[in-house]
Amino acid sequence: MSKTKTTGATHYEVLFILPNRFTDDEAKTVSASVEKIIADNGGNVTLREYWGKKRLAYEIKHNAFGYYSLFEFDLEGKNLAKIDTALRLSTDVLRHQIVVKKAKSAEALAKEAKIRAKIDSKKAADSKKQEEKIKTASPSSTASKVSDKSDKRAELKDLDEKLEGILSAKDLI
Numbered sequence: 598m599s600k601t602k603t604t605g606a607t608h609y610e611v612l613f614i615l616p617n618r619f620t621d622d623e624a625k626t627v628s629a630s631v632e633k634i635i636a637d638n639g640g641n642v643t644l645r646e647y648w649g650k651k652r653l654a655y656e657i658k659h660n661a662f663g664y665y666s667l668f669e670f671d672l673e674g675k676n677l678a679k680i681d682t683a684l685r686l687s688t689d690v691l692r693h694q695i696v697v698k699k700a701k702s703a704e705a706l707a708k709e710a711k712i713r714a715k716i717d718s719k720k721a722a723d724s725k726k727q728e729e730k731i732k733t734a735s736p737s738s739t740a741s742k743v744s745d746k747s748d749k750r751a752e753l754k755d756l757d758e759k760l761e762g763i764l765s766a767k768d769l770i
Contacts (some may be wrong), residue, residue, distance in 0.1 A: 611684075632645070
């Protein structure tokens with residue numbers, strides 16, 4: 598027995614891509630069937646993320662788009678090969694990748710939630726500032742833009758008058 602090998606369930610993450618031939622609802626049901634494969638092999642799904650339809654970096658089996666899903670689950674290592682084989686043999690899954698993931702503690706999850714909240718609040722504040730800048734754009738700059746347009750229109754009128762004068766001239770014929 599190895600001294601470094603731990604017994605019990607390991608935390609894994611699987612990311613898989615479903616082909617574009619499915620609709621959004623059908624892709625969600627296929628994702629549920631993948632979750633069932635994990636559960637049937639003794640896995641406990643801890644996180645489900647459905648990312649939706651995205652463009653692939655390159656075509657896979659003549660598919661330029663695919664539906665992405667991500668699951669995190671706990672599973673004993675001996676059953677991982679069964680899940681991998683089932684996903685590889687499935688005609689509904691274009692690609693999949695299973696990786697070992699470090700399980701996060703409740704403290705780490707709370708810390709990430711705080712960071713996400715800060716980022717979201719900062720983005721909201723930045724978007725408010727942008728909207729205020731747009732609303733309070735200097736009126737002098739907009740007035741100069743309007744005057745520039747009126748100058749161009751006046752020039753067009755002058756050009757039209759000159760063109761009419763040239764065309765109406767008798768010495769052209």
